[in-house]
Amino acid sequence: TSVASIKHMENEAARVGQEKQAGNEGLVVVSAMGDETDRLVSLAEEVQDQALDTRRELDVLLSTGEQVSIALVAMVLLKNGIAAKSFTGGQVAIRTDAVPNRSRILEVDADKLRVELAKEVVPVIAGFQGIDEAGTITTLGRGGSDTTAVALAARLDASECRIYTDVEGVFTTDPRIVESARCLEQISFEEMLELASLGSKVLHTRAVELAGKSQVPLRVLSSFNDAPGTLITREEDLTMEAPLISG
Structure with a gap:
């Protein structure tokens, strides 16, 4: 896009x-x-x-x-x-x-x-x-x-790989279907891979796997606005207290 x-x-x-x-x-x-x-x-x-x-x-x-x-x-x-x-x-x-x-x-x-x-x-x-x-x-x-x-x-x-796409970042669920879906500020590589396996099309698993293996922070951003997007990085680099995605 x-x-x-x-x-x-x-x-x-x-x-x-x-x-x-x-x-x-x-x-x-x-x-x-x-x-x-x-x-x-x-x-x-x-x-x-x-x-x-x-x-x-x-x-x-x-x-x-x-x-x-x-x-x-x-x-x-x-x-x-x-x-x-x-x-x-x-x-x-x-x-x-x-x-x-x-x-x-x-x-x-x-x-x-x-x-x-x-x-x-x-x-x-x-x-x-x-x-x-x-x-x-x-x-x-x-x-x-x-x-x-x-x-x-x-x-x-x-220091970071930025992926510009047609969404503002990685959401908790599909915002086109669920109004209460919210954009995540940050998420781990492992959680992003889990989302991808559940059908998320924001990033292909190959890109996330390579980023995790290479320890390259990813940021998903919108091509249409200046929203901060979602940072995808190592679990130990996250500032949240608990994982947002669980199996």
Whole structure:
């Protein structure tokens, strides 16, 4: 939702500008615009022969959605006076296994990103994709962009990984169904995984698992307002007295 339209991109550029003014450095990981991935899948279905293995070509096709986004977001940042440069997953060496359409990240080479950050350039990176050992484009499947963001945050020792979405944070239950649902200020990785297993779609379990393993604090925020969102972190870093989610 953060890059669903040019207007959304302008809003995110303003956020980046505010962070820069506050003296914070960081990078931006984006997904495809709106329903672009679904559109690309539909195109593939029109030409696919089910008797043939076209998973490699599907990865190449689906990765173009994020490539459009990174170029446009970088252009918007530049227009707003913010030095920026776009990178595909392959260009920043996000190495994955060779499983088509649902690869897993094995390694991230952050040297190129550190060089850009040292020059006060904001790297805009395509989520959801990488390259395998042979240099073939791969995609990560569901939750791929969030997982990419967490992997990069971990590799760069970021203080926090912020995930902007269409909700204000993690709620005790679905606010569209239960009026009394409230947004949690903070929650542990373990509790977030439990919520995800119960059907919460705020974050994919892969991203939460990687954040917990890498000890990268996550913050879920709304793309549409300045609410503080929900911090997802280690149990020992929480300030609450008791867990809010129990099995």
